[in-house]
Amino acid sequence: NSEHCWHIRISDRGKGMTEKxxxxxxxxxxxxFNAHSNNDEDNTFxxxxxxxxxxxxxxxxxxxxxxxxxxxxxxxVHGEHTIMSMDGIGTDVYIKIPHLDGLLTTLHI
Numbered sequence: 001n002s003e004h005c006w007h008i009r010i011s012d013r014g015k016g017m018t019e020k021x022x023x024x025x026x027x028x029x030x031x032x033f034n035a036h037s038n039n040d041e042d043n044t045f046x047x048x049x050x051x052x053x054x055x056x057x058x059x060x061x062x063x064x065x066x067x068x069x070x071x072x073x074x075x076x077v078h079g080e081h082t083i084m085s086m087d088g089i090g091t092d093v094y095i096k097i098p099h100l101d102g103l104l105t106t107l108h109i
Contacts, residue, residue, distance in 0.1 A: 005079075005096050013090035022085055025067050033062035 017025065024030045074081045079097035 005098050008093075008095040008097075010093040010095070011090065012092075016087045016089045016091055017085040018087045022083065025083070026071050027064070028068045029064040031062050031064040 021032060071081060074095060074097060077097050077100070079095060081096070082094045083091065084094070085091035
């Protein structure tokens with residue numbers, strides 16, 4: 001029942017993903033991080049990412065664990081997810097997860 005679920009949409013209006021990339025993104029250790037380091041614009045992002053990881057104490061960015069772990073958690077709580085992407089346009093991720101106690105008052109933001 002939709003009344004007892006959280007609906008989350010995450011939108012990214014970056015480069016989007018090719019069909020080939022979309023087929024692989026839920027595989028552990030799949031990353032496009034190295035593929036993006038071939039031009040100056042993406043090297044800037046790579047430097048930013050490295051700096052952010054160092055400052056936040058995270059060493060997992062770019063190793064291909066974020067999406068697979070997120071998918072595993074969504075499946076664990078009997079949720080659903082859909083990833084829709086258009087190469088050159090961007091990506092939308094739709095997540096539907098049930099309230100853990102079935103009540104609408106579980107979380108106040």
